[in-house]
Amino acid sequence: MPPRLLLALAFSVGALGGCFLSPNVPPSFRYTCETDDDCAVVTCRDDVLPIRDAEAQGLAVGCDTPEAIADPTSAYGYRQRCVSGLCQFPCALASYQNDCPTGKGYNFCFNGNCAHLCGTDDARYPDADATCPDPQKCVIFGEDIDLGALSAFLPSGGGGQSGGSSQFGGSSQALDLNELEGAGICGVRCDAEGAPACAPGEYCSGAMCLPGCDKPGATPCVDGQTCVAFGGFSACLATCSADAPCPEGLVCAPGVNVCVTTCIGADAVPCTDGFTCDPTLEICVPDDGALTTG
Amino acid sequence: MTTRPLALVGLLALSTACAGVQPQLTALPDQRLASLGNLGARSSFEIRTLYAAPEAPPPADAPPKPRKRAVTPILFTIGVVGASLLGAGAFSTGVASYGLRRRLDNSYFDGGLSYDEYDRINTNGERLSDATWGLGISAFAFAAMALIAYSVDWQRCGPLAPKRRRVAAPPGRCEEFGGTSGPQQPAK
Numbered sequence: 405m406p407p408r409l410l411l412a413l414a415f416s417v418g419a420l421g422g423c424f425l426s427p428n429v430p431p432s433f434r435y436t437c438e439t440d441d442d443c444a445v446v447t448c449r450d451d452v453l454p455i456r457d458a459e460a461q462g463l464a465v466g467c468d469t470p471e472a473i474a475d476p477t478s479a480y481g482y483r484q485r486c487v488s489g490l491c492q493f494p495c496a497l498a499s500y501q502n503d504c505p506t507g508k509g510y511n512f513c514f515n516g517n518c519a520h521l522c523g524t525d526d527a528r529y530p531d532a533d534a535t536c537p538d539p540q541k542c543v544i545f546g547e548d549i550d551l552g553a554l555s556a557f558l559p560s561g562g563g564g565q566s567g568g569s570s571q572f573g574g575s576s577q578a579l580d581l582n583e584l585e586g587a588g589i590c591g592v593r594c595d596a597e598g599a600p601a602c603a604p605g606e607y608c609s610g611a612m613c614l615p616g617c618d619k620p621g622a623t624p625c626v627d628g629q630t631c632v633a634f635g636g637f638s639a640c641l642a643t644c645s646a647d648a649p650c651p652e653g654l655v656c657a658p659g660v661n662v663c664v665t666t667c668i669g670a671d672a673v674p675c676t677d678g679f680t681c682d683p684t685l686e687i688c689v690p691d692d693g694a695l696t697t698g
Numbered sequence: 699m700t701t702r703p704l705a706l707v708g709l710l711a712l713s714t715a716c717a718g719v720q721p722q723l724t725a726l727p728d729q730r731l732a733s734l735g736n737l738g739a740r741s742s743f744e745i746r747t748l749y750a751a752p753e754a755p756p757p758a759d760a761p762p763k764p765r766k767r768a769v770t771p772i773l774f775t776i777g778v779v780g781a782s783l784l785g786a787g788a789f790s791t792g793v794a795s796y797g798l799r800r801r802l803d804n805s806y807f808d809g810g811l812s813y814d815e816y817d818r819i820n821t822n823g824e825r826l827s828d829a830t831w832g833l834g835i836s837a838f839a840f841a842a843m844a845l846i847a848y849s850v851d852w853q854r855c856g857p858l859a860p861k862r863r864r865v866a867a868p869p870g871r872c873e874e875f876g877g878t879s880g881p882q883q884p885a886k
Binding site: 424427429430433434435436437442443444454489490491534535536537538 | 795796798799802803806807808809810811812813814815816820823824826827
């Protein structure tokens, strides 16, 4: 081999190997785990810290406290849990924008976990499942996930589908379903073998858990909550009674004894379509009056 | 008044003129040898090559002058060996570092990585990377030392210099280490 070629080869290998820069971790990658202790928290300074270290340091929860604002390293805002052998951030479909760490590229809440999009670049990654960590698969919107059913839980103006809004959700995210069609989301289908059960008050719609505690096979509500169904929607709401009043900003709906937002007063929340504010009950009631508990 | 400047001019003329006067040649012992010129004067060729002329051989009974031992071969050998060993080390650590990087890339979606595994691979990779740079720079320094040693030796026609260098070197360059300058007679 000519000396010059040998020299160039040596420098090339040296440059390749010597430049072991911290590799860019793919956004959809999830660290493996066996227990929650194998996972991490995100501190208020946006540092990723193992849960073991966070507990050893006595980090507090929440970044809005004066202590956390003064010292962002003394508290954490997000905590992972071990689900299906992967460290994931828990979330709810209606509030994933607040539940998932900001600036990490999370696009959606799929089956209770913050998730990333996949299948958006078929040219470079023809096998979309290969871009998701095992055992997750790329669940395609429009094929595996019924956009019509999903749109009911998204705010109106959700993009081309039959927009709707949940009385219970209070969701504020503006998700354009038109952009999602054809793409997918990395996650474990709820109907897959060994998949974790849906969150309380949700049911498995095929691949994705959707709110609906009155649906067949839905996960029961937790203790202290009651499944309330009206207007085609159902949700688990906190029960209340004379001995157990509702938290501030909520009122105890008579008859069903669940805490709901009030439509009168300082904490009033306007009623959505299909609901009317009852001045006596101080809550929004369905126009057809169909309100059931289960 | 007019005689004084004339006297000064005359004195100046005499003094300058006298500076260019060659001293009288010593009288030759025999007038018949006058055509040989001054035998004590050096020609311009002799003056130019005066310091390049080889020294007179020492007397036979004089102790032999100790030959100057060259340091450059030692430095050259150390440089080559050091550069080779360190270069091989840099190559090895570089390959290992690259292998760890590839292992990371392949593990993201095939087999998975825990935080501990990722941290361990990342830490080892950065250490190997640092080692690659350190060994590489050290190897480069040793190679430079070997090159400098060889260059100095070549310039002085030392033991490392090729034979043709000693033959083609300017006069007086290659005697220090026992070499000879100038055109050599071909071996018969």
